Amino acid sequence: MTALVKMGGIVKSFGETIANDDVSLEIAAGEVHALLGENGAGKTTLMNILYGLTIPDEGTIEVGGVSVAPRNPADAIDAGVGMVHQHPLVVGALTVAENFSLGGLGDGSPASMLEAVADVVQTIPLEVDPRARIDSLPMSLRQRVEIVRCLAHGVRVLVLDEPTAVLTPDEVQQLFGEMERVVEQGRSVIFITHKLAEVQTIAQRVTVLRHGRNVGSFAVGDITSAELAEQMVGRELSDRSAKGAPRAAGAARLELRGVCAVGDDGECLLDNLDLEVCAGEIVAIAGVEGNGQRPLADICFGLRVPDSGEVLHDDERLPQLRDWGRSKVAIARIPEDRRHEGLLIDSPLWENLRYGPNLSAKRGLINRRHEVARARSLLEEFGVVPPDPMVPPSALSGGNQQKVVLARELSSDPDLVVAVNPTRGLDIGAQRDVRDRLAALRDAGKAVLVISTDLDEVIEIGDRVGVLYRGRLETPIARNVVDRARIGEAMAGLLDDQQNRAEA
Amino acid sequence: MTVERFIPALTRGAVALIGTLAVGLVAVLAAGLDPVTTLQAIIDGALGSPYAIRQSLTEAVPVTLTALGVAVAFRAGLFNLGGDGQIYIGALGAVGVSLLFPELAPILLIPFALVVGMFGGLVWGCLAGVLRAKLRLSEIITTIMLNFIAFWIISYLVHGPLKDPGGSGYPLTREIPEAAQLPVFGDLIPSGAVLMLVAAFCVWLLLERTPTGIKIKGTGSSASASRFAGVSMSRVTILVMAIAGALAGLGGAVSLQGDQYKLGDFFSPGWGFDAVAVALIGRGTATGTLITGIAVGALRSGIQSAQGTAEVPSSIAQILLAAAVLFVIVGNAEGAGQLVRRSWARTRGLASE
Ligand SMILES: Nc1ncnc2c1ncn2[C@@H]1O[C@H](COP(=O)(O)OP(=O)(O)OP(=O)(O)O)[C@@H](O)[C@H]1O
Ligand SMILES: [Mg+2]
Numbered sequence: 001m002t003a004l005v006k007m008g009g010i011v012k013s014f015g016e017t018i019a020n021d022d023v024s025l026e027i028a029a030g031e032v033h034a035l036l037g038e039n040g041a042g043k044t045t046l047m048n049i050l051y052g053l054t055i056p057d058e059g060t061i062e063v064g065g066v067s068v069a070p071r072n073p074a075d076a077i078d079a080g081v082g083m084v085h086q087h088p089l090v091v092g093a094l095t096v097a098e099n100f101s102l103g104g105l106g107d108g109s110p111a112s113m114l115e116a117v118a119d120v121v122q123t124i125p126l127e128v129d130p131r132a133r134i135d136s137l138p139m140s141l142r143q144r145v146e147i148v149r150c151l152a153h154g155v156r157v158l159v160l161d162e163p164t165a166v167l168t169p170d171e172v173q174q175l176f177g178e179m180e181r182v183v184e185q186g187r188s189v190i191f192i193t194h195k196l197a198e199v200q201t202i203a204q205r206v207t208v209l210r211h212g213r214n215v216g217s218f219a220v221g222d223i224t225s226a227e228l229a230e231q232m233v234g235r236e237l238s239d240r241s242a243k244g245a246p247r248a249a250g251a252a253r254l255e256l257r258g259v260c261a262v263g264d265d266g267e268c269l270l271d272n273l274d275l276e277v278c279a280g281e282i283v284a285i286a287g288v289e290g291n292g293q294r295p296l297a298d299i300c301f302g303l304r305v306p307d308s309g310e311v312l313h314d315d316e317r318l319p320q321l322r323d324w325g326r327s328k329v330a331i332a333r334i335p336e337d338r339r340h341e342g343l344l345i346d347s348p349l350w351e352n353l354r355y356g357p358n359l360s361a362k363r364g365l366i367n368r369r370h371e372v373a374r375a376r377s378l379l380e381e382f383g384v385v386p387p388d389p390m391v392p393p394s395a396l397s398g399g400n401q402q403k404v405v406l407a408r409e410l411s412s413d414p415d416l417v418v419a420v421n422p423t424r425g426l427d428i429g430a431q432r433d434v435r436d437r438l439a440a441l442r443d444a445g446k447a448v449l450v451i452s453t454d455l456d457e458v459i460e461i462g463d464r465v466g467v468l469y470r471g472r473l474e475t476p477i478a479r480n481v482v483d484r485a486r487i488g489e490a491m492a493g494l495l496d497d498q499q500n501r502a503e504a
Numbered sequence: 505m506t507v508e509r510f511i512p513a514l515t516r517g518a519v520a521l522i523g524t525l526a527v528g529l530v531a532v533l534a535a536g537l538d539p540v541t542t543l544q545a546i547i548d549g550a551l552g553s554p555y556a557i558r559q560s561l562t563e564a565v566p567v568t569l570t571a572l573g574v575a576v577a578f579r580a581g582l583f584n585l586g587g588d589g590q591i592y593i594g595a596l597g598a599v600g601v602s603l604l605f606p607e608l609a610p611i612l613l614i615p616f617a618l619v620v621g622m623f624g625g626l627v628w629g630c631l632a633g634v635l636r637a638k639l640r641l642s643e644i645i646t647t648i649m650l651n652f653i654a655f656w657i658i659s660y661l662v663h664g665p666l667k668d669p670g671g672s673g674y675p676l677t678r679e680i681p682e683a684a685q686l687p688v689f690g691d692l693i694p695s696g697a698v699l700m701l702v703a704a705f706c707v708w709l710l711l712e713r714t715p716t717g718i719k720i721k722g723t724g725s726s727a728s729a730s731r732f733a734g735v736s737m738s739r740v741t742i743l744v745m746a747i748a749g750a751l752a753g754l755g756g757a758v759s760l761q762g763d764q765y766k767l768g769d770f771f772s773p774g775w776g777f778d779a780v781a782v783a784l785i786g787r788g789t790a791t792g793t794l795i796t797g798i799a800v801g802a803l804r805s806g807i808q809s810a811q812g813t814a815e816v817p818s819s820i821a822q823i824l825l826a827a828a829v830l831f832v833i834v835g836n837a838e839g840a841g842q843l844v845r846r847s848w849a850r851t852r853g854l855a856s857e
Binding site: 321 | 714730
C-alpha cells in the first residue's frame with residue numbers, strides 16, 4: 001500500500017482541552033477513508049491541521065512522500081490537500097465565479113471561471129450559474145462549488161467534513177458517485193461522518209477517533225457497524241429505540257390553517273398548508289431541502305408572517321416574536337443553522353443561554369453570578385463539554401454547540417417544541433440523546449414538531465409523519481401505518497407525478 | 505493558571521506601550537528636543553501640581569464621555585464618527601439654556617443646561633441611527649455629514665445671531681452666567697470628572713449587567729442570531745446611536761459649563777475623532793475607555809503645558825495617540841481589531857440586512 005498521506009504523532013491542545021493526542025493516520029492513494037468519532041473527538045481539528053487551518057503543537061505530515069508543514073490553506077492546496085469544511089467557508093456575499101477567483105481561478109468573470117474548471121466539470125458537473133450568489137444556493141450546491149474548487153486546484157487528497165449532514169438521501173447518493181469518480185483517478189477522499197451506514201457504503205477503510213486519540217484503523221469489510229459504534233464510544237450501545245407506542249394526543253398546541261407563503265419573486269413557497277400539533281405527540285415532517293421547510297419553520301419560529309392563513313398557538317393567534325416575552329409564549333425553537341441563528345458564536349455561553357425573546361431581568365439588572373451559576377448547571381445538565389459558562393460556542397465542537405441551543409430552548413419550560421434538523425451533525429450518542437429528550441418532552445405532555453431532511457429520523461421519532469413537497473403537506477399520518485418506501489417516494493415527488501399522470 | 509491568563513494581556517499592553525514610546529521618542533528627537541527633559545516637562549505638566557491634575561481631568565472629560573458613547577456603538581457593530589457634531593449640538597443646547605434662563609438658581613440651571621445639552625447630542629446621534637435603521641444609510645457617512653451640518657450651524661450662529669456684541673469681534677457667544685458654571689470640588693476635582701465616572705459606571709452597567717447590554721453586544725456580533733432571538737436590529741441601532749450622541753452631547757455641555765464658558769467655531773479640538781481612538785484602545789469596554797480617556801487627557805494637558813516650559817509641539821500628542829491606536833491594534837488582533845472588523849462587516853452587509 002502506498003500511503004498518500006501520513007500524519008504522525010499529531011498533538012494539538014486548546015488551553016486545557018487536548019483535541020488531538022498523539023494521532024497517527026495513513027491514507028492510501030485511491031481510497032475513501034472514513035473518519036469516525038463522537039462530537040469533540042477531534043476529527044475536524046485533525047483535518048484542520050492537515051489543511052493548514054490549525055497549526056499542531058507536535059507531529060509530522062507527509063503528502064505523497066514529501067514532508068510538509070502547511071501554515072495556511074494555500075500551503076495545503078499547494079501540497080495537494082483540499083478540504084470542504086463542516087460549515088462551508090465560501091464567501092456567501094460573492095458570486096460563484098468571484099469565489100473561484102479568490103483562490104486564483106479566473107478573474108471573477110463567469111467565462112474565466114468556466115475555463116478554469118473546464119477539466120473538473122467533466123467528472124463533477126457543477127450545474128450552477130457562475131453569477132449566482134453563494135448564499136442563494138442550497139447547501140448541496142454550495143458544497144459542490146467547494147468540491148469543484150478544490151479539484152480545480154488539482155488536489156490529490158480531498159477532505160470532506162460531514163458533507164452528508166446537509167444532504168438529502170438522493171443528494172447523498174449523488175455525492176457518493178462523485179466521490180467514487182474522484183478516487184478512480186487515484187486521488188483519495190477523507191470522509192467524516194456520523195452515519196455508520198454511509199461508512200459501510202462508500203469507504204474502504206475507516207479510522208476511529210476517541211477523545212483525541214486514534215483507537216484504530218480498520219478495513220470496512222472487517223468490521224460491523226455495531227463494532228464501530230462500540231469503538232467510538234468505548235462501550236457497547238444497547239440497541240433500543242426512543243419510541244413508545246403511539247398514544248392519544250391531547251389538545252392542539254399549534255395549528256396552521258390554510259397557511260400560504262409567497263417568495264420574493266412571487267413563487268409559492270407554502271401552499272394552503274394545514275397542520276396540527278397536539279400536546280403529547282411528536283409530529284415529524286420529512287422533506288427534501290427547499291420544499292418549504294424554511295418558510296414553514298420561520299412561521300413557527302415567529303420570524304415570518306404567513307401571506308394568508310392563520311397560525312394559532314394554544315387557540316390564540318401567534319404574536320410577533322418580539323412580543324413573545326410579554327405574552328409568555330413558551331415555544332422552544334431549534335433552528336437549522338446553529339452557528340448563525342442559534343448562537344452568538346463569539347459571546348460567552350452564559351449570554352448565549354439567555355439570548356432569546358424572553359431575555360429580560362428583574363428590576364432591569366442581571367445578576368451575573370446567578371446567571372453564570374445557572375449557565376453552569378444547564379451546561380452540566382445537557383452534557384456540554386466543557387461546561388464552562390465563560391467560553392464562546394466557537395470553542396465547542398458542533399455537537400456541543402447544538403447541546404447549548406437545546407439547553408437554552410428547553411430551559412424555558414416550553415409547551416411546544418419546534419425543531420429543524422435537530423440532530424444534524426451530532427454523533428450517535430448525542431443524536432440518541434436529543435431524540436430521547438424530544439421523546440421525554442412528548443411524554444411529559446408537550447407538543448413537538450420536528451422538520452427534518454433525515455428520513456430515518458422522521459420515522460424513528462415521529463408519532464405522526466408527514467411529507468412536505470413543493471410547499472404542500474399531506475396530513476401527517478400515524479407512524480405505525482406509514483410505509484417507509486412510500487414516504488421516500490413522496491419526498492422525491494414521485495407520488496405527485498403519478499397522481500398527475502393518473503389524472504391526465 | 506491565573507498568571508498565565510494575564511500573560512497575553514500583558515504582552516499586548518507591553519507591545520502597545522513600547523511601540524508608542526518608541527514612536528514618541530522618534531518624534532521628540534526629530535523635533536530636536538531632549539527626551540528626558542521633555543518627558544519630565546510633560547509629566548510635570550500633567551500631574552505635577554493640583555492645578556495640573558485639575559487641568560488633566562478637565563481635558564479628559566469631553567473626550568472620555570464621547571469615547572464611552574463610541575465604545576457602546578462599537579459593541580453594537582456601529583461606527584460613531586459623529587462625536588464632534590454631537591459635542592457641538594450638546595454645547596449649543598447648554599449655552600442656549602444658560603443664556604436664556606440666567607436668573608435660575610444654579611441648582612436648577614446647571615442640571616437643566618446639562619440635560620438639554622445631552623438631549624441635543626441624543627437627537628444628533630439618533631438622526632444617524634434612524635437613517636441607518638430605516639434607510640440603511642451607513643452611519644460612517646451620515647455621522648460625518650452630520651458633523652459638517654452641526655459645525656456650520658454653530659459657525660453661522662456664533663458669527664451672527666449668537667455673537668457676543670460686546671466681544672472684540674471674535675466669533676464667540678456671550679459667556680454663560682455663573683449660575684450655569686460647574687463647580688470644582690476642593691479646587692482639584694472638576695464636577696465634569698465626577699459625571700465622567702458616573703457615565704463610565706452607567707456604561708459598564710449597561711453593557712455588562714443589563715439585558716439591553718446583551719442585546720447590544722449580540723447585534724454587534726451576529727445579525728442573524730439576533731433576528732432569530734427576536735432582537736430588533738433597528739431598535740438597538742437607534743438606541744445605541746442615541747446613547748452615543750447623548751454622551752457626546754453631555755461632553756460638549758460639560759466642557760462649555762465647566763471649562764470654556766463660551767461657544768465658538770473651534771470649541772472642539774477634534775475630540776470626536778480622538779474619542780474613536782480612545783474607545784479602540786480601550787477595546788470597547790467601559791473601564792478600558794475610561795482609563796485610556798484619562799490618560800489621553802493627561803497627555804494632552806501635559807504636552808500643552810510643556811509647550812510653554814520645554815517648547816514641546818502639541819502635535820506630539822496627536823502622534824502618540826495615533827501610534828497608540830496602531831500598536832493596540834497590532835498587539836491585539838483579537839480585541840480592537842475585531843471591533844473594527846465586525847463593524848466593517850456590518851457596514852458591508854448593509855444591503856442584505
Ligand atoms: N478553536 C478552539 N478553541 C478551543 N477549543 C477547541 C477549538 N476547536 C476545537 N476545540 C475543542 O477541541 C475538541 C475537538 O473538537 P473538534 O471540532 O475537532 O471535534 P469533532 O470531532 O470535529 O466534533 P464534531 O463531530 O462535533 O464536529 C473539542 O473538545 C473542542 O471543544
Ligand atoms: Mg467536526
